[in-house]
Amino acid sequence: MQDKLQEVVRKLLAEGAVEYFIGYCQSSQPHRAVPCFVSDESEVEKLVWGPLCGQNLSKYVLRANELEGKVGILLKGCDTRAIVELIKQHQIERDKIVAIGVPCQGQVDGRKLEKALGVSLEQVTNVEDAGDGFLVTVGEETKKVPKEEVLLDKCFRCKHPYAFPYDVTLGEVVPFTIEADVGEYAAVEELEALPIEERRAFWRKQFERCIRCNACREACYACYCKECLFDRKMPRWLAAPPLLSENEMYHLIRAVHLAGRCIDCGECQRVCPVNIPLGSLYRKIQKDVAELFDYEAGMEMDTVPPLVNFELDDQDPFL
Amino acid sequence: MDRKKISKSDLGQWLDKIAEEYELIGPAEEDEVVQFRPVKSSSELTLDYANSLLPPKSLFFPPVEELFSYQKRGEEIKLEQTKPLEKDRVVVGIRKCDVESLLLLDKVFCEDLVDAAYKERRDRTALIGLACPTPPRAACFCTSFDIDPLSPEGTDILLRDVGEAYLVDVATEKGQELVGLAGKLFSKLTKKEAEELQPPPVDMPKMDLSELGEKLEGMWEDPLWDKLSLPCLGCGICTYVCPTCHCFDIADVGSTSDGVRYRCWDSCMYKDFALMTSGVNPRATKAERARNRYFHKFSTFPSRYGTGYACVGCGRCLVHCPGGVEITEVMQEILAKEGAGE
Amino acid sequence: MSNNIYLPSLATVKEVRPETPDTSTFVVTFDDPTLRESFTYRPGQFAELSIFGVGECPIGIASSPTWKGFLEFCVRAVGTVSNAIHDLEVGDKVGVRGPLGNSWPYEEIRGKDLLFIGGGIGLPPLRSLIRYVLDKRDDYGAVEIVYGARSPADLVYKNELKEWDERPDVDFHVTVDVGDETWDGPVGFVPPFLKQINPSPKNKVAFTCGPPIMIKLVVQALEEMGYADADIVTTLEMKMKCGVGKCGRCNIGDKYICRDGPVFSFEQLRKIPGALEV
Numbered sequence: 001m002q003d004k005l006q007e008v009v010r011k012l013l014a015e016g017a018v019e020y021f022i023g024y025c026q027s028s029q030p031h032r033a034v035p036c037f038v039s040d041e042s043e044v045e046k047l048v049w050g051p052l053c054g055q056n057l058s059k060y061v062l063r064a065n066e067l068e069g070k071v072g073i074l075l076k077g078c079d080t081r082a083i084v085e086l087i088k089q090h091q092i093e094r095d096k097i098v099a100i101g102v103p104c105q106g107q108v109d110g111r112k113l114e115k116a117l118g119v120s121l122e123q124v125t126n127v128e129d130a131g132d133g134f135l136v137t138v139g140e141e142t143k144k145v146p147k148e149e150v151l152l153d154k155c156f157r158c159k160h161p162y163a164f165p166y167d168v169t170l171g172e173v174v175p176f177t178i179e180a181d182v183g184e185y186a187a188v189e190e191l192e193a194l195p196i197e198e199r200r201a202f203w204r205k206q207f208e209r210c211i212r213c214n215a216c217r218e219a220c221y222a223c224y225c226k227e228c229l230f231d232r233k234m235p236r237w238l239a240a241p242p243l244l245s246e247n248e249m250y251h252l253i254r255a256v257h258l259a260g261r262c263i264d265c266g267e268c269q270r271v272c273p274v275n276i277p278l279g280s281l282y283r284k285i286q287k288d289v290a291e292l293f294d295y296e297a298g299m300e301m302d303t304v305p306p307l308v309n310f311e312l313d314d315q316d317p318f319l
Numbered sequence: 320m321d322r323k324k325i326s327k328s329d330l331g332q333w334l335d336k337i338a339e340e341y342e343l344i345g346p347a348e349e350d351e352v353v354q355f356r357p358v359k360s361s362s363e364l365t366l367d368y369a370n371s372l373l374p375p376k377s378l379f380f381p382p383v384e385e386l387f388s389y390q391k392r393g394e395e396i397k398l399e400q401t402k403p404l405e406k407d408r409v410v411v412g413i414r415k416c417d418v419e420s421l422l423l424l425d426k427v428f429c430e431d432l433v434d435a436a437y438k439e440r441r442d443r444t445a446l447i448g449l450a451c452p453t454p455p456r457a458a459c460f461c462t463s464f465d466i467d468p469l470s471p472e473g474t475d476i477l478l479r480d481v482g483e484a485y486l487v488d489v490a491t492e493k494g495q496e497l498v499g500l501a502g503k504l505f506s507k508l509t510k511k512e513a514e515e516l517q518p519p520p521v522d523m524p525k526m527d528l529s530e531l532g533e534k535l536e537g538m539w540e541d542p543l544w545d546k547l548s549l550p551c552l553g554c555g556i557c558t559y560v561c562p563t564c565h566c567f568d569i570a571d572v573g574s575t576s577d578g579v580r581y582r583c584w585d586s587c588m589y590k591d592f593a594l595m596t597s598g599v600n601p602r603a604t605k606a607e608r609a610r611n612r613y614f615h616k617f618s619t620f621p622s623r624y625g626t627g628y629a630c631v632g633c634g635r636c637l638v639h640c641p642g643g644v645e646i647t648e649v650m651q652e653i654l655a656k657e658g659a660g661e
Numbered sequence: 662m663s664n665n666i667y668l669p670s671l672a673t674v675k676e677v678r679p680e681t682p683d684t685s686t687f688v689v690t691f692d693d694p695t696l697r698e699s700f701t702y703r704p705g706q707f708a709e710l711s712i713f714g715v716g717e718c719p720i721g722i723a724s725s726p727t728w729k730g731f732l733e734f735c736v737r738a739v740g741t742v743s744n745a746i747h748d749l750e751v752g753d754k755v756g757v758r759g760p761l762g763n764s765w766p767y768e769e770i771r772g773k774d775l776l777f778i779g780g781g782i783g784l785p786p787l788r789s790l791i792r793y794v795l796d797k798r799d800d801y802g803a804v805e806i807v808y809g810a811r812s813p814a815d816l817v818y819k820n821e822l823k824e825w826d827e828r829p830d831v832d833f834h835v836t837v838d839v840g841d842e843t844w845d846g847p848v849g850f851v852p853p854f855l856k857q858i859n860p861s862p863k864n865k866v867a868f869t870c871g872p873p874i875m876i877k878l879v880v881q882a883l884e885e886m887g888y889a890d891a892d893i894v895t896t897l898e899m900k901m902k903c904g905v906g907k908c909g910r911c912n913i914g915d916k917y918i919c920r921d922g923p924v925f926s927f928e929q930l931r932k933i934p935g936a937l938e939v
Contacts, residue, residue, distance in 0.1 A: 027645060035550045035642055063549065211382050213559045215554035218554035234740065240581075243572065267641070271641040274352055427907055431920070575713060578714050587909055592910060619915035
């Protein structure tokens, strides 16, 4: 798969079809793949593909708006949901992107892997897909770890638009399925089951840890506003210091702004340096949108996100 | 150098004695994140850890800090300064890289116009360092900055793990005072022990950085900065987890009649960090902000304060960057450039 | 300043003088009588003005240190804090943190002939030095002032301009970009106006302050006229917060504009990469 990918990219660059290609490459730390911007054929051999490529690279396509030509990008099925929404929300034109689809059998959650192995993540030198598990190499030893122990949360509920118009596919791109006793909204339902005071206490404890680094916002494909609400000075909506009151409002407002647009990519949770389970918060918003509007972001090219749409015969029971 | 020994099983007792007189602060895990925080007992500590998420600079230059509160009644305004510290403190478990970072931050906050709150926290906090294990974290590269993870310099006491016990290097009078709180738990080393009990050297690849600053200075217009701006998300995590970063914001929270003026961390990587109210932005592009960061660490900080490079090789930025930017790779790229004289 | 470098001193607004549609002069005195007596500063320094609950804003001290007991600030209403300052009335309180920054080289220029070139709201920082020099007139040589603004209404210190025009020991020139029916003086931008006047660089130090584009063209003009970079001095503007060289915001090269500046000569600026792009 990796060889096929490199071949395709080499061809794209040789033909001048893209200004650069966005994919994954090995970092100096063997246990994770990082975003890679390849503009020259000599760099193509850096590109990798495997179970350590969970990051959603879609937001980087927005850079193409500043370029004359196109950018190429490697997309897992789940990542295409972001592209679909970016196109629907008029942030990029389809013809600015050369989309290469890659079949995916689940991606590893670094934090879960560390727990499962009981060793520091950086001792992992290789991870390979082996069907029902991952072959993980730590030092000299390779062992098989069952997928359900280390998959990213979103992989348990893998879904993506069948009809996404890839330019090239490296294989058949279908949703990944796994037999695991995990409900669609398991983490959310667990929290919903708590009495409200406990729920509030839970989130307050999380938001107290927040340092307002804004990484969740920068990593999120849907946060593309040229001037974010929270950066406005006149008027100033949130004070800069990371006090609980401000942090709470930051996260709740951002969650509501994402309603109908969140594609469950989990980037926000992955990048959070203080381990706030933002995934659960946004999953709750997704659940509400699904129940209220029967809508899931990024699944269809021709539907309009419910909160940026109105019909003349919309119900407005609150007026 | 006064070297003693304390068994691992006795360490907790000593630290608990310290906790009776001082505010004891050390690495503690919560929700799978290790942070430095005050503990009531040594049992809350996690000394078996790589490094904390937020650097212990947060104990001296906190993420949020009250400068003063204000109150307006009629025509009169009252300003009330906030005390920086209640009790004297002892920090245990701090790594040498983070200790070195404090020595660099001292230059910023304790020289010229003195930041009194920072200085008070430094003066009233003792440091019990914890030497790093071997092998260290893969992301670590402190030795490239000539930092010795096994040297007690900068600490009051340095603990070095030698299996069943810790070697205790007492570096200052304050350190002696702390040891004295539970003197019976410490033993002198026998001649044999002194020879044999040596913690293994902390092995990590060492980069030759002697030309880094000079080469960087010739790279003001280099395409490297545009290249870096591609993966960079401008999220600011690198600056928040960095032990030598010191940018901050000052903001009032409250109404015009009651409130507090806070100081809080800020990041030069944010688009509007240097944005002027007139709309002019001296560092409007990501490339310029990336360039500013690297120049600050490897050129302008050393030149302004007369220090070595303002990086201690802790590797936090490398581990946490969502875009995979690695400072070590950037340094290698700079070093690989042709020098001025070539 | 108190021991706490972030703690402002309280002062009361004594007078508010509108200068232009968006700019006013605020005259303040410290509440603490000892501070009122003892507060000193050098021409070119600035202070951080506080409106509690809104924030702080760095403003150049526009008065001369030869005037005792009060400070003058000329503030344009452009942001949150400056707009809040414009809501102040006589008797209201502000915080003042200062004096901050370096100063104009008022000692080194003794005996020299001085040329001041200001544009719009760039005049107040120059004015601190101008008034200082006029108060110590014998220490300095010739004084020539070239000032311009967008329109007659945008001229700052209108009454003082008249005063300078009438003084025999000051050579005064004023222009506006666009005139109106009240204006019968020269019309045109400051840089070409300056070239017309063509002041000689001999024994001269030039001080300039104004919009970045004006400074750029003025410096070009001065260099064409033979001025050395070391004899062209300006005061820079950057976003500031702490004002004491610690928060990392206002740096150019290894200099902090709030601490090593805001006054710099062009000789200094040419040595700092990126300084002249600011």
